[in-house]
Amino acid sequence: MKNIGLFFGSFNPIHIGHLIIANTMVEHATLDEVWFVVSPQNPFKKQSSLLHEFDRLDLVNAAIFDNFNLKAVDVEFRMPKPSYTIDTLTYLSDEHKDKKFKLIIGEDNLKSFKKWKNADKILEFYELLVYPRPHAQPSDLKTHPKVQLIEAPMMDISATFIRKSIQSHKSIKYLVPESVEQLIIGRKLYI
Structure with a gap:
C-alpha cells in the first residue's frame, strides 16, 4: 500500500516554499508521493483574489514536471x-x-484544526503530518497519537507578496521555479 501525503492549498501561485515542504515530506515522512490538491475555493479565503483554478493547476504541474514523487490533482474541481x-x-x-492518505498541514493550522468540519473524524481515520511554521500558536494536538511533527525548513514565503510583486512589475525570480515564472509571464497572470 502506497503512503500518499495530501498537500491542500490554493497555490495562488505555487512557490518554492510549497515545493521544499512537499519534497521534505517525501524524504522525511515515509511517503511515497505528495499530491498537491489544488483547491477551487478555500472556505476561509475570499474568492476574488484567486486565479482561475485551471491556471493554478497548470502552474503546479509546471512546477513539479520533473519530480515523479509529486503530483497535482484536481479532484476538488468536481466536488461541491x-x-x-x-x-x-x-x-x-x-x-x-x-x-x-495522510494530511500535510502547517503547524500554524494546528491550533484551529478542531474547528475544521469533522476534525474528529479526520483524526480518527487519517494521520496529520505537520511541518513547522513561523509564529505558530501552541496546540495540545501536538501530542495526539495521529499527529506527527516533521522536521522541515521554516518557510515564510507569501503568495500575496509574489502577486503584489508581479502587479508592480518586480522580479519573482527564485520565489517560484523558472517554469512557473515563464507561464505567469506568458499568460500575463496576476496583472
Whole structure:
C-alpha cells in the first residue's frame, strides 16, 4: 500500500516554499508521493483574489514536471463548493483503496484544526503530518497519537507578496521555479 501525503492549498501561485515542504515530506515522512490538491475555493479565503483554478493547476504541474514523487490533482474541481478536507479525504480513500492518505498541514493550522468540519473524524481515520511554521500558536494536538511533527525548513514565503510583486512589475525570480515564472509571464497572470 502506497503512503500518499495530501498537500491542500490554493497555490495562488505555487512557490518554492510549497515545493521544499512537499519534497521534505517525501524524504522525511515515509511517503511515497505528495499530491498537491489544488483547491477551487478555500472556505476561509475570499474568492476574488484567486486565479482561475485551471491556471493554478497548470502552474503546479509546471512546477513539479520533473519530480515523479509529486503530483497535482484536481479532484476538488468536481466536488461541491466550498470543498471540505473531510469530503476530499473520504472521496480519495474510496477511489484509491490501494493507498493510505495522510494530511500535510502547517503547524500554524494546528491550533484551529478542531474547528475544521469533522476534525474528529479526520483524526480518527487519517494521520496529520505537520511541518513547522513561523509564529505558530501552541496546540495540545501536538501530542495526539495521529499527529506527527516533521522536521522541515521554516518557510515564510507569501503568495500575496509574489502577486503584489508581479502587479508592480518586480522580479519573482527564485520565489517560484523558472517554469512557473515563464507561464505567469506568458499568460500575463496576476496583472
